[in-house]
Amino acid sequence: MLGTGTAWPVRGQACAGIYIYAAGQHWLFDAGPGTLQRLLALGVTHGDLDRIFLTHFHPDHCAELVPLLFAMHLPDPARTKPLTVTGPQGMRRVYRRLNAAFSGWLAPRGYRLTLREVGDAAQRLGTCRVVSRRMPHGPPAVGFRVECGGRSVAYSGDTAEGPGVVELGRNADVLILECSAPDAHPVAGHLTPSACGRIAAAAGCRRLVLTHRAPSVQEGLARRGVRTQYAGPLVFARDLQALRLGSS
Numbered sequence: 001m002l003g004t005g006t007a008w009p010v011r012g013q014a015c016a017g018i019y020i021y022a023a024g025q026h027w028l029f030d031a032g033p034g035t036l037q038r039l040l041a042l043g044v045t046h047g048d049l050d051r052i053f054l055t056h057f058h059p060d061h062c063a064e065l066v067p068l069l070f071a072m073h074l075p076d077p078a079r080t081k082p083l084t085v086t087g088p089q090g091m092r093r094v095y096r097r098l099n100a101a102f103s104g105w106l107a108p109r110g111y112r113l114t115l116r117e118v119g120d121a122a123q124r125l126g127t128c129r130v131v132s133r134r135m136p137h138g139p140p141a142v143g144f145r146v147e148c149g150g151r152s153v154a155y156s157g158d159t160a161e162g163p164g165v166v167e168l169g170r171n172a173d174v175l176i177l178e179c180s181a182p183d184a185h186p187v188a189g190h191l192t193p194s195a196c197g198r199i200a201a202a203a204g205c206r207r208l209v210l211t212h213r214a215p216s217v218q219e220g221l222a223r224r225g226v227r228t229q230y231a232g233p234l235v236f237a238r239d240l241q242a243l244r245l246g247s248s
Helices: 035-041 065-071 091-101 163-168 193-203 219-227
Strands: 018-022 025-029 051-053 083-087 113-117 121-125 128-134 142-148 151-155 174-178 208-211 234-236
Touching: 018 142, 035 065, 083 091, 091 113, 128 163, 142 163, 163 193, 174 193, 193 208, 193 219, 208 219, 219 234
Parallel strands: 025 051, 051 083, 083 113, 151 174, 174 208, 208 234
Antiparallel strands: 018 025, 121 128, 128 142, 142 151
8 A cells, every 4th residue: 555545644554556476577556656666665667667547637646647657757767658548538638638747757768658548347367357337426536446367456546335345345355445424515526434344245345454544534434333233353554554365
C-alpha cells in the first residue's frame, strides 16, 4: 500500500497508490500525489515500472502520472523498455491534454508508450489475469482484480455500492475498498464502513482492506460499521504496509 489517504492532506498519508509485483513485472495501481516517493521507499524507481493502471481521473488518483512520465525523460539511465498505461474511457484524451499542457514533455523518448482504455474486460498478462469492472463513481471509473498463482487481489478505486464491485471482489483473497466517508455523513459516489461490510459479505472475500479513508472516518467507529455486516479479517491500511496474500 503506497498511499492510503484522500485529497484531504494528512501527515503521513500519500494519496491513492498500490504497488504489486506480479508475473515478474512492476505494476502500479493509481498514481496519486506522493506515489513516486513511496515507491522509492520500497526500492522501486519510476524506471522499474512496467504497467500503470488508473481507476479514474480525479487528481488524488492520477496526478503523479505527470511527474512520473516527465521523469522518464531523464538520461540516467535512459528508459528503453515499454510502458503501458491502462485506464477507463477517456484515458487517451486525458493523456493528450496533459501532454499538450506540458509542451510535449510527457511524450515517450526512447521507449514505447501504450495507452489502453478498458471497461468490463479481462486480459492475460504472462501468468496473471487482470480483470476490470466499471465502478459507479462520477467520471468513468473502473476497479481492477489481479489473479496470479492461484491468489487474487481486487481493488475498487473510488466507487459507490453496486453489483460490479461485488463481482470484482467475489471470493478474492484480498478485497481493497475505498472508505471515504463515515456512516453518519455518506458522500455520493463513495463508500462508508457499513457499505464496505455489505460488499465484503456479499462478495465472500477472505480479507477486507480499507483504504482511502478521510480524517472523518475514525477507525473505532469504522470497525463497528463494518462489523454490522462482515465478520471476516479486517485491515485498516497504512502507507507502506505490505499485504501478503494468504496471511491475515
